[in-house]
Amino acid sequence: MILWRSITLILLITGVLLTACTSDTSNEASVPAQDETQDSGQTITVIEQNTINKINTNAETASKEKFQIQTRLSDFQLISDTTGIAWGSTRNELRLYLTQDSGKIWKNISPSSSVQFQSNPHYGRDIFFIDSQTGWVVRNSSGSAETVVLRTVDGGVNWKLASLPQQAKSAAIFFVSKNVGWIITEDDQNSLEPHKSLYRTKDGGVKWEKIMDNSPNTDIRGGSLNPAIGTLSGMVFTDVHHGYVTSIWLDQPHLHTTTDGGVTWKENKSFFNMEKYQGCEQFTSSAPDFFGESTQEGWISVGCTKNGQTKFSAYFTTDSGNKWNYVPFPLGWQSGVNQLLSPTFLNSKEGWALQSGKVFHTTSQGVKWAELPESSVLKTTMSKYPEVVKFQFYSSKVGWLLVQTKDLKRSLLLQTKDGGIRWHVL
Numbered sequence: 001m002i003l004w005r006s007i008t009l010i011l012l013i014t015g016v017l018l019t020a021c022t023s024d025t026s027n028e029a030s031v032p033a034q035d036e037t038q039d040s041g042q043t044i045t046v047i048e049q050n051t052i053n054k055i056n057t058n059a060e061t062a063s064k065e066k067f068q069i070q071t072r073l074s075d076f077q078l079i080s081d082t083t084g085i086a087w088g089s090t091r092n093e094l095r096l097y098l099t100q101d102s103g104k105i106w107k108n109i110s111p112s113s114s115v116q117f118q119s120n121p122h123y124g125r126d127i128f129f130i131d132s133q134t135g136w137v138v139r140n141s142s143g144s145a146e147t148v149v150l151r152t153v154d155g156g157v158n159w160k161l162a163s164l165p166q167q168a169k170s171a172a173i174f175f176v177s178k179n180v181g182w183i184i185t186e187d188d189q190n191s192l193e194p195h196k197s198l199y200r201t202k203d204g205g206v207k208w209e210k211i212m213d214n215s216p217n218t219d220i221r222g223g224s225l226n227p228a229i230g231t232l233s234g235m236v237f238t239d240v241h242h243g244y245v246t247s248i249w250l251d252q253p254h255l256h257t258t259t260d261g262g263v264t265w266k267e268n269k270s271f272f273n274m275e276k277y278q279g280c281e282q283f284t285s286s287a288p289d290f291f292g293e294s295t296q297e298g299w300i301s302v303g304c305t306k307n308g309q310t311k312f313s314a315y316f317t318t319d320s321g322n323k324w325n326y327v328p329f330p331l332g333w334q335s336g337v338n339q340l341l342s343p344t345f346l347n348s349k350e351g352w353a354l355q356s357g358k359v360f361h362t363t364s365q366g367v368k369w370a371e372l373p374e375s376s377v378l379k380t381t382m383s384k385y386p387e388v389v390k391f392q393f394y395s396s397k398v399g400w401l402l403v404q405t406k407d408l409k410r411s412l413l414l415q416t417k418d419g420g421i422r423w424h425v426l
Helices: 002-022 026-030 049-057 059-064 376-384
Strands: 042-047 066-071 075-078 084-090 093-099 106-108 127-129 135-139 148-152 160-163 169-175 181-187 195-201 209-213 231-237 243-249 252-258 282-285 298-306 309-317 325-328 351-355 358-362 387-393 399-404 411-416
Touching: 042 411, 075 127, 075 387, 075 399, 127 169, 135 169, 169 231, 181 231, 243 282, 252 282, 252 298, 351 387, 376 399, 376 411
Parallel strands: 042 106
Antiparallel strands: 042 066, 075 084, 084 093, 093 106, 127 135, 135 148, 148 160, 169 181, 181 195, 195 209, 231 243, 243 252, 282 298, 298 309, 309 325, 351 358, 387 399, 399 411
């Protein structure tokens, strides 16, 4: 009897193990590598590219082909009120996601894991999307690996690669259309005079032509993009001819412009007025930003740092950058992890600022600011995720906020749909 019971128990255990091994594990197998166990953060519902068509045609399949994963997001960009991209990387693999329903469902639009990234791309520096279908990502050179530009025209279903002529690091990227775009590269990063080059494409990134080089030995015609020892802040073009680049040189903000598509550049000396500032030990500046489809109205944020604190002001233009109007912001001095967090503007009048977990709103170009009612979700979240990675509004109602922990291992993406009063986690 004892022998029979032992045999029965063994058979029962064996059956349970076989059942577990043969259960449906197709869902888990389709999820991208579970990178997120070591760098956790946002829990998002993801659809794999190879299941999108099935989901679009079969509602019953939809519930089976959606997966929840965790990923530590490092950046995002809003493309419309409901559409945005967000990304991070783990084990040198870029994990790029697209949502078109305000974050309820995300599509995995990542390029192949065979393309390794040594660092997380930043929007406007290494990554740029002109709409939900068309985008570019720069994989910077590392060791023997060359600098490559990945491009997609079908929302990440397929990615194609192009190489830049030299090994360098992308400092800025911008496209004015699906065909025409620019990349500024820097090499000799540890040098006091980093070498800068400007590349342009007219076929969507298939081929890149070097049109500017600030090396004294170059055979490329054109003036210096910006001082050789300058630190680039950002680049924007309003059409195929007119472009703007901001940089910090000799501890002051500078603005350079082009009217021939980037071949030659000159400095706009009326942009920054040092007399407006007192006792600043150093400055920061943002990339130039023109509002919506406007080629006339834009702004540049400038931060003044002294005694370990930073205070922001801005310069606004209404004539395509010929003249800039200085506007000091009556906001407090900032310190700590969010010391360099600039206000953000939707248009020439409306903007938001986030200081000490409180949201401020202006409709007067920053002359006056109103503190918005406290959000309990925002307050609780920022007590756990105190560092703001990015703060952006797409409309007067819709904005996103990415926050992370001080150890940079966890992140959380939040959204507002009422202009910054109430927030919820995506």
